Amino acid sequence: MDASHYRVLDGGGVTSPRGFVAAAVAAGIKQSGRPDLVLVAAEGDCAAAGVFTRNQVAAAPVLLDRETLAANSAAIRGVVINAGNANACTGAPGLADARRMQALMAEAVGGRPDQYLVMSTGVIGVPLPMACVGNGIRAAAPLLAATNGAAAAEGIMTTDTRPKSLALTVDLPGGRVTLGGMAKGAGMIHPDMATLLGVLTTDAQVAPDDLAALLQEAVAGSFNAISIDGDTSTNDTILLLANGASGVVVADGPGRALFAAALGELCRALAMMVVRDGEGATRVVTVRVTGAATPADARRVADTIATSPLVKTAFAGGDPNWGRIMMATGRSGVALDQHKLALAVSGPDEPPLQLVRDGTPTDYHESEAAAVFAHPEFVVHVDLGLGAGEATLWTTDLTHDYVTINADYRT
Template sequence: MILKDVNTLQKAFAAVETLAAQTPWPDAVTLVKPEHADNGGFWPQGFRAAGVSAGIKSKRKDLMAIVSDKPASAAAVFTTNLCCAAPVVVSKAHLECSASSMRAIICNSGNANAATGDQGMRDARSMAASTSALLGVKPEEILVASTGVIGVPLPLDKILAALDMIPDALERESCFDAAEAIMTTDTFPKFFAVDVRLSNATVRIAGIAKGSGMICPNMATMLGFLVTDASIEPELLKLMLQSANAESFNAITVDGDTSTNDMVAILAGGNGPCIQQGSPDAELFYQALRHLMIFLAKLIVIDGEGATKLVEISVEGARDNHDAERAARTVANSSLVKTAIHGEDANWGRIIGALGRSGAHFNPEDLVVRFNDLAILEPGFISNFSEDEAKTILSKNSYVISIVLGQGSGKSVIWTCDLSKEYVEINGSYRT
């Protein structure tokens, strides 16, 4: 989805509008229009957020804070990468020590504070401690995150100096600034909020995210921060986050690489109604959260480095869901499939080539492949599609590749993008 010649905020609005129209929102959900999302129109009651420039990235916002007026229930999922970054280690420990009661999230962009050894650990703790001092809360009530280049010491002095700007910035309650301050190679800020009509009240869920390169699901694959005014016990919040994450941020891929810094966190501030496990409200809330997270995840794919297409890889008829996921991920990550998507080439041979090496169980003779509703391959290797019809679909910004394995009822959906020359351009010179 190339959205050129518009400024980043217009890009964000355009991406949100396109996606919002495609997303099958539950009935109980009302979308917060993106153009109404700033100046207090975005964050749920009890939350404020800010984005300021600490000077890590030249002249761009690079330090974000989300603050809850009172202790909030928190849950988070983190990267499974063995080389996880210092802030990931510190945030996990803080969740543990504070019994999942949190007051704020502090996050910088431009430097990942990863592979920075003992100094990195001290820096991540300092960043949390200084934020806690500023807000008058305990250090373990702060979640800390970083994103950017790996292996370079965190410019802690710049971050600590910039913290002084946070209180004033919080008063502006800007969602744009916060979403912008966590961007790295993202080309537009990613934010979205929904209102959910529960049985007796309405709650808001709002989220910001960043992604772009190094996006491969194996937990979170990027940064996502969600807040809600609902009151939810940490245990239920964690169940909901993990489950929704598996179908959203973990179901996208840009380049198959999993970052050292991935984190998705949610804070439930408790100013709104209380949501009990097993209640109809819990189901309503969960579905809204899941759709919001899928929405933010797709925004990340749309803004994948060099990406021009958002393609859903849907696998059905697998022996089980695990097998379906293997098949879908292998197709979604295949460089040959991704370049064919980029070239708008109906090269289904590459799709079955990827399926064949995925490890999923199937009989090649049973395979069915469709682009949207157009049958490309039918059982017995019958392939009689119209190249023109295929071209019409492949030239769209967004479509579905459906694969039926003919084994059982296992299924999986993964969202991917194309592999373009711009991806190589961007990643050939990221560090220098």
């Protein structure tokens, strides 16, 4: 997207669009005493859309939000989010607790229970402490304000080391609109929908069906193109709310294209914040695959490279052991001709260094390759030499710290 069409707002977030407010409190769900209960509300009905995990063990909030949006995507009023407990693998009682969160939100903020969506994140398989949740919702409701976007982004964190939020404005033919958002995620991140929690807002006026299509497009090239550890959560959810407060309608034509590009930029920026905050991560790697017979083949190869423990540990050590990348390419299950394979790597603002051409090592110098792999961010480009299919994923290295964080996550 041409940057002249949009402007990033300093300190912007989920409440930057007109008509959105938020609040965050420490409800006691986490033992740390940190904020763990967040409300995001709109001053009026919103069109809403969601993209959810494909994990067949789906958390109660995912099941409930799918049901709620199927019945009422044109009149959503807000989202209630808790951190510290996923409300996943909790059976019928967990679903009842999620419905109770809707009801408590409606009682505290106004409207009907089915006008609110629910998100949870944290430990799987533990019942929600509903007394804490209820007290937290009641305590947060009077604090709802447009100035609390940053607090909301902090309140949804679990193993994140920093909050993730952003907002931008974009000039459409009908006027200026604002898009904002926040996300959380640092582990259990893999492209199988959205791979984290995120709430996106806009003051543009968009029909629910159009909003759903726009969200799907934006997620495909952002939240659905990042991988930290190859695991997809039970709770993955991205929600988009449009309240129309700007009076600017997004429909077909140039306005839709500009809005779609701005939404895609917002999602990509938030997704990259997630990758850069990956649990224990010290390097961010762009995996680009070209020359595949189909885009699906390219995606499969990129996915295999991005999730290979051997590849990712080599990244961690700054070791240009490119044979592991070739190994992952070959075991991806995609039909290929090893004698047509090419591999290049490049650091930021550097020309590509060709390591393999026609399946054969080039005469590169090992020191040159090591210098690229030592960068905190670099690109790995594999070309299969078979067609026009291509795909790009963003991944991280795999370090000792990742094991440390996840070995005692519940303690």
